[in-house]
Amino acid sequence: MRRALAATVALGVAALPVHTAVADTPGPYSYAPDARTIEGAQSTTDAEQLNAGATYRSSIPFDGKLYYRLELDSRETAYVSATAVPGPAATVSYADGIKVSIQDGDGHRCFSGESANARFGATAGVRPITAWSSVSIGPDESTCRTSGTYYMLVERTSGTDSAPGRWNLELQYVSEPAVRSGGPTVAPKTWDSASPEALVGEPRSRPGGTGFSDARALGQGVWTGRIGAGQTLFYRVPVDWGQQLHTTAELGTSSGDGIVGSALVMQLYNPVRGFVDDVGAAYGGSQRTAGLEPLPPVRYENRYALADRTSAMRFAGWYYLVLHLSPEVAEKFGDGPLGLTLRVRVSGTAQSGPSYDGVAEPRDVFEVSAGDREAAASGSEQAGPRDEKTAMKLLAAGGIGTGVVLVAGLGVWTLVARRRAAGAQRG
Numbered sequence: 001m002r003r004a005l006a007a008t009v010a011l012g013v014a015a016l017p018v019h020t021a022v023a024d025t026p027g028p029y030s031y032a033p034d035a036r037t038i039e040g041a042q043s044t045t046d047a048e049q050l051n052a053g054a055t056y057r058s059s060i061p062f063d064g065k066l067y068y069r070l071e072l073d074s075r076e077t078a079y080v081s082a083t084a085v086p087g088p089a090a091t092v093s094y095a096d097g098i099k100v101s102i103q104d105g106d107g108h109r110c111f112s113g114e115s116a117n118a119r120f121g122a123t124a125g126v127r128p129i130t131a132w133s134s135v136s137i138g139p140d141e142s143t144c145r146t147s148g149t150y151y152m153l154v155e156r157t158s159g160t161d162s163a164p165g166r167w168n169l170e171l172q173y174v175s176e177p178a179v180r181s182g183g184p185t186v187a188p189k190t191w192d193s194a195s196p197e198a199l200v201g202e203p204r205s206r207p208g209g210t211g212f213s214d215a216r217a218l219g220q221g222v223w224t225g226r227i228g229a230g231q232t233l234f235y236r237v238p239v240d241w242g243q244q245l246h247t248t249a250e251l252g253t254s255s256g257d258g259i260v261g262s263a264l265v266m267q268l269y270n271p272v273r274g275f276v277d278d279v280g281a282a283y284g285g286s287q288r289t290a291g292l293e294p295l296p297p298v299r300y301e302n303r304y305a306l307a308d309r310t311s312a313m314r315f316a317g318w319y320y321l322v323l324h325l326s327p328e329v330a331e332k333f334g335d336g337p338l339g340l341t342l343r344v345r346v347s348g349t350a351q352s353g354p355s356y357d358g359v360a361e362p363r364d365v366f367e368v369s370a371g372d373r374e375a376a377a378s379g380s381e382q383a384g385p386r387d388e389k390t391a392m393k394l395l396a397a398g399g400i401g402t403g404v405v406l407v408a409g410l411g412v413w414t415l416v417a418r419r420r421a422a423g424a425q426r427g
Helices: 002-015 300-304 328-333 370-378 388-397 402-426
Strands: 055-060 065-072 076-086 097-103 117-119 129-137 148-157 167-177 221-227 232-239 244-251 260-269 275-283 288-291 317-325 338-347
Touching: 055 065, 065 076, 076 097, 076 148, 117 129, 129 275, 148 167, 221 232, 232 244, 232 338, 232 370, 244 260, 244 275, 244 317, 260 288, 260 328, 275 288, 317 338
Parallel strands: 097 129
Antiparallel strands: 055 167, 065 148, 076 129, 076 167, 097 117, 097 148, 221 338, 232 317, 244 288, 244 338, 260 275, 260 317
8 A cells, every 4th residue: 555655646746846946046935835824813702723733824914913723732832933924025124023922711921931022133124034932731730731722822013113014924833742751850051062163075055945844954064055135045954852953154255345234144943933043144245154152952851941042952853044135235245146155063963852642743843754864965845755644745735636646546556456356367
């Protein structure tokens, strides 16, 4: 059955324009191909439900507040994120942004300690920005710990010179199960915080993606691409339990005159699109490097740390690098894209993760598979399917409905069965 499915998948993928290609000149934000459109409600009474493991598309008006409903089980941690995508003609200011929070049925805001606010900041360029929040359900009967109905609240924040207009949203809800047995409940106090030697070697070309869904996979090594003024590029790196991630980004030289403060911004997000850290760099025409400060190894108990950048390194999986080049660069250095060099180091030996009492949704979000490592080494846009369910999702995203795939698959299996039966009768 697996072989027949593999043959069906191979035939289907070869014939379909699957959304995996990454152009040399990235365009608008790429939404998840299986994202369902959902309407945010102005009241909790009318809030539509978000399902664990799913991604959604929505939009938010100027100064808007939107509610979405969550039905949480007795032992899970729910992570929700919202990526705001203003239109290309939008105008944004330093203070413009979004805020994400989770509330219980009594209106209590569940404090998660994470970066629930995202702003455009000094670059003031139109780009995707992402905020996240979480809530842990468990045996404790205190506020925001019991199972039941909760609400994700997405708020649009603005400054005194903000411009009106709707922003598009991409929403994601990830569920993490509880662990089977008690482990450390205190974040590690010490870890190797020394900066490693810079990676050297022949660079390999890897153009970036334009969203979380088509972020280009990177493994350890030196990678090059190009980034234009006002563009945002997405990359992703698999980081397993016990491993450390080190990254730097270098802008290449160009002709022109002047200097742009906060020209390049590099941000790191964890597997649930939670903000980890960022770094910025000015640009004056000569090469310029920006590197993230050393991050702790990925450990489950990091979630108990007070510092957000440590707490965010709490699970294995794909970590996302998001790079944005200020539109002001074009005013002083022309419209042509600048050369970009990324140096990625993943140090440490992969370790066993926690013993979860259940399955995460999406089921592979906190794992690093051999397929992930292969995708990172080859620079693939998508990791290989891990099971029939994942293969079906890929085919559906490529434009064939699940029903058509099933019919095609059943046709193949029926034909094989008939041929075997005919052969047995002849024998």
